[in-house]
Amino acid sequence: MGMASIVMIGAFLMLFFERMMKMRLFGKLFRGRDAPSNSTAGSGYGFFMGSTAAGKRVNARSAMQMTAVYSCVRILSEAVASLPLQFYRYNDSGGKEKAVDHPLYFLLHDEPNPEMTSFVFRETLMTHLLLWGNAYSQIIRNGKGEIVALYPLMPDRMTVNRDEHGRLYYEYLVYDGDDVDGRTGTDPKANGKIVRLHPADVLHIPGLGFDGLVGYSPIAMAKNAIGLAIAAEEYGSKFYANGAAPSGVLEHPGTLKDPGRVRESWQSTFGGSNNANKVAVLEEGMKYTPISIAPNEAQFLETRKFQIDEIARIFRVPPHMVGDLEKSSFSNIEQQSLEFVKYTLDPWVARWEQAMVRALLSGEEKKKYFFKFNVDGLLRGDYQSRMNGYATARQNGWMSANDIRELENMDRIPEEFGGDLYLINGNMTKLQDAGIFAGSGKGKDASEEILELEKESSKSGKRTGNGGTDPVHERGNC
Secondary structure (H helix, E strand, C coil): CCHHHHHHHHHHHHHHHHHHHHHHHHHHHHCCCCCCCCCCCCCCCCCCCEECCCCCEECHHHHHCCHHHHHHHHHHHHHHHHCCEEEEEECCCCCEEECCCCHHHHHHHCCCECCECHHHHHHHHHHHHHHHCEEEEEEEECCCCCEEEEEEECHHHEEEEECCCCCEEEEEEEECCCCCCCCCCCCCCCCEEEEEECHHHEEEEECCCCCCCCCCCHHHHCHHHHHHHHHHHHHHHHHHHCCCCCCEEEECCCCCCCHHHHHHHHHHHHCCHHHCCCCCCCCCCCEEEECCCCCCCCCHHHHHHHHHHHHHHHHCCCHHHHCCCCCCCHHHHHHHHHHHHHHHHHHHHHHHHHHHHHHHCCCCHHHCEEEEECCHHHHCCCHHHHHHHHHHHHHCCCCCHHHHHHHCCCCCCCHHHCCCCCCCCCCCCCHHHCCHHHHCCHHHHHHHHHHHHHHHHHHHCCECCCCCECHHHHHHHC
8 A cells, every 4th residue: 555545544534533523513512402301310409509609608508507597497397387287078068077087187287207296297398398499208108008107308318200101209318327217317428228219108398390390499599699698697707706807918128038927926916806906016117907898898787687688588588587677567567477478388388288188198088188287377366356357257147156266265165055156137138128027018017016005005004013103194194
């Protein structure tokens, strides 16, 4: 093979590889969009958690060290946990009654498992929901398929995915030091194994999400706002740790052979809160020049206050509930409290109720049973307003005495004493029945009877029972 042939083959190979590289680059730029998938696997969560623009790393635990985040999470979780959770069934009359004989009533109303009360269980799941955007609980069943226990699962260990047939499944990471059900935490460095759970064995309450299957964490979505709050708090801490003195520059007119020694000596002598207000003596023409921005110039307090409002806005919690009473009064606090129930608690409560119906009830039970959080107690007004409302309801016949007493947590009045009677004022009638009393002829007889009685009484009433004269009659004879 001649030199010319070798050169041609080399040129051909170079052209071939060049075209291949261009095609690969072109394919990367204009490749078709992948089909969406309902999954938390991969970088779905990792994209949101982590570093922020303020340079601070935000995750569930670092966010909870912020007082505003902790307050909002605590307010919402304790509010949902303290609401009365009832389990009802529809009766034959179309009304509802408490299904106290159903096993789920005891689990959700009293003890979901031998280790937790209903309050702690709901508080834990609501905290998971607010921090990670999802709440998971393992459903333990007996041999008959009946639910006997509910155990919370950590959302950061759970993965939701679909198999090759499109069916959902849950994978939970269990470490070697965990219990059988994976309920206790352990060293993250320990070896772990993946346990696959069927959807029928998991109570999943998702938050706001993009695919309707898994929710995204409010902490992750608002990480920059929380990161700024963390940075402002850390700045204030370091400022006061330095004795509330700004950093600066030590100037020396000559040349220093060991500037590190001078800096360390200055820091050990005048740095920190323990050395605040000490008098510095500068020699050899040295000069100290502050270079930091003063906190008032940096609007330190305004920034911290705004970030508290920003975090309260993330969780939709009224500012007065996190201690901000600057623009609060008696009237608007009451209105904000009502809006808190309507626009903040109600959506969370609806998520809970519908998720429990979907996961805990069978197809036949869904037609007869339902869960209900009672928020009426949070909507109650003051004592006078409640009494006025009860009086209106009582006088118009749509509440009995026992209905009112149950709302006020009072004992029932026995039925024989009229506790279940529905009463109404007699001065109201239907429009079509107006004048029916006079038109029936009964009104004439009745009036005639009254006139007859009056005549008889006038005849026999000339003398009073005590032997005296009737003054009215005597005046009539005058």
